[in-house]
Amino acid sequence: MNAALEWATGLDPSWLLAALLVALNLWATWLIVLSAAPVREKVLWVMVIFLCPIVGPVLWFVFGPKRSMLES
Known part of the structure; x- marks a missing residue:
């Protein structure tokens, strides 16, 4: 467990x-x-x-075609 914590805290x-x-x-x-x-x-x-890799997904989720929650 300690090794996993050290690895996680050492990530950039x-x-x-x-x-x-x-x-x-x-x-x-x-x-x-x-x-x-x-x-x-x-x-x-x-x-x-x-x-536009930072803004593109946000634009898609805001302005892209919407699905009804009942269709899923």
Whole structure:
């Protein structure tokens, strides 16, 4: 247990932030691919996410097509 704690406290915060950003971008891209939006919209949203990796996923979650909670 002590070794795991030492390993976790020794991580560089910038690597953790980068990993979180990559995970967020992949998740948003996956949701775009699974959405019912037209292919043209999907391509544009994926381009936005990869060209603006910090703001892109936020824009998708705010302005992207919405699914009803009952559809899931």
